[in-house]
Amino acid sequence: MALIAILPGDGIGPEVTGEAQRVLEALDLDLHFEQAPVGGAAYRAAGHPLPPETLSLARRADAVLFGAVGDPEFDRLDRGLRPEQAILGLRRELKLFANLRPARVFPGLEDLSALRPEVAGAIDLLIVRETNGDVYFGEKGTRVTPAGLRQGYDLMAYDEVEVARIARVGFEAARGRRGRLCSVDKANVLETSQLWRDVVIEAAADYPDVTLSHMYVDNAAMQMVRSPGQFDVIVTGNLFGDILSDQASMCAGSIGMLPSATLSADGKGLYEPIHGSAPDIAGQGRANPCAAILSAAMLLRHSLRQPEAADRIEVAVIAAVANGMRTADLGGEASTRAMGDAVLARL
Ligand SMILES: NC(=O)c1ccc[n+]([C@@H]2O[C@H](COP(=O)([O-])OP(=O)(O)OC[C@H]3O[C@@H](n4cnc5c(N)ncnc54)[C@H](O)[C@@H]3O)[C@@H](O)[C@H]2O)c1
Ligand SMILES: CC(C)[C@H](C(=O)O)[C@@H](O)C(=O)O
Ligand SMILES: [Mg+2]
Numbered sequence: 001m002a003l004i005a006i007l008p009g010d011g012i013g014p015e016v017t018g019e020a021q022r023v024l025e026a027l028d029l030d031l032h033f034e035q036a037p038v039g040g041a042a043y044r045a046a047g048h049p050l051p052p053e054t055l056s057l058a059r060r061a062d063a064v065l066f067g068a069v070g071d072p073e074f075d076r077l078d079r080g081l082r083p084e085q086a087i088l089g090l091r092r093e094l095k096l097f098a099n100l101r102p103a104r105v106f107p108g109l110e111d112l113s114a115l116r117p118e119v120a121g122a123i124d125l126l127i128v129r130e131t132n133g134d135v136y137f138g139e140k141g142t143r144v145t146p147a148g149l150r151q152g153y154d155l156m157a158y159d160e161v162e163v164a165r166i167a168r169v170g171f172e173a174a175r176g177r178r179g180r181l182c183s184v185d186k187a188n189v190l191e192t193s194q195l196w197r198d199v200v201i202e203a204a205a206d207y208p209d210v211t212l213s214h215m216y217v218d219n220a221a222m223q224m225v226r227s228p229g230q231f232d233v234i235v236t237g238n239l240f241g242d243i244l245s246d247q248a249s250m251c252a253g254s255i256g257m258l259p260s261a262t263l264s265a266d267g268k269g270l271y272e273p274i275h276g277s278a279p280d281i282a283g284q285g286r287a288n289p290c291a292a293i294l295s296a297a298m299l300l301r302h303s304l305r306q307p308e309a310a311d312r313i314e315v316a317v318i319a320a321v322a323n324g325m326r327t328a329d330l331g332g333e334a335s336t337r338a339m340g341d342a343v344l345a346r347l
Pocket of ligand 2: 069084087088242274276
């Protein structure tokens with residue numbers, strides 16, 4: 001029996017993970033679920049966004065299904081106590097450094113893509129985002145400059161081991177797809193990126209079958225809109241990957257459709273939609289649960305080694321959407337629950 005930790009979090013997190021759990025339960029796979037609070041919900045209940053009990057459940061579990069964290073009520077809290085610290089803490093504590101964010105247009109959603117119609121169908125890419133380093137985890141704080149000005153700072157840093165291991169994830173992913181890896185950096189300006197580029201080139205020696213290219217992040221953002229079909233796998237740092245993946249979601253149609261897996265070297269995995277807690281629609285039953293449901297499929301594929309079950313979920317989501325099931329973000333009026341029902345009906 002496999003233990004799945006369900007960490008619903010805030011806002012629409014519980015709404016979308018609820019549907020993802022229903023889908024997992026329907027597959028009859030001998031899974032056991034344990035739930036724990038995280039983010040603002042955990043701060044409210046236990047005074048900390050990532051309480052020790054929640055972290056220890058995540059450690060014990062075979063995989064973690066995560067909703068979203070973030071609550072405007074806590075926006076003025078100290079950084080260390082903000083709900084968002086919970087997801088950063090989980091990524092760091094469980095050494096989840098490799099965040100996989102696939103983006104493709106689902107059949108029937110081509111019209112929703114922010115791209116020109118002639119290129120909308122071409123987007124089918126995987127962003128491999130590093131999630132243990134970069135400005136997210138460098139030294140940070142506020143201080144007063146000699147001129148008496150308040151100053152905030154966040155150190156951007158990557159060491160060669162961190163870059164080499166995410167590069168390898170990118171090369172391996174490209175090898176299993178169309179054989180093209182684009183490393184996205186800002187090597188014309190940043191020391192971090194120059195090291196990044198050197199280390200990626202060194203790693204390429206082990207992957208002669210993969211075609212490696214390099215692109216500055218500003219150009220990459222533009223190229224993704226101009227000609228998305230040129231990208232197969234993108235490997236990039238924490239901050240650039242965060243931004244590019246939200247952009248990729250709208251190229252594909254909606255942020256409500258993009259799942260993710262965040263993996264460690266020892267096979268641990270946390271699975272979550274790329275979107276946040278969406279306070280503007282929370283509690284209304286209007287959120288699209290597809291990203292969470294597709295994250296559950298990634299959980300089956302990567303952590304539980306159940307590719308057939310993962311395929312079943314993905315096929316069911318594709319069929320539900322192709323048959324016209326539309327939540328508000330997809331231009332329709334279906335509720336979160338109705339979308340979950342439609343997927344369940346097609347499993
Ligand atoms: N991994 C995470 O837990 C995560 C990710 C991103 C943002 N956040 C947090 O979430 C909070 C809100 O952030 P934000 O508003 O910048 O981003 P967001 O992704 O929560 O929402 C952006 C927009 O997309 C819409 N949206 C998002 N998910 C949707 C879905 N499943 N169905 C339909 N519409 C959807 C929202 O309604 C909103 O208009 C913040 O506290 C932020 O820090 C958390
Ligand atoms: C909530 C925030 C810390 C998080 C990130 O920046 O990694 C989110 O935007 C994401 O994409 O998972
Ligand atoms: Mg993000």
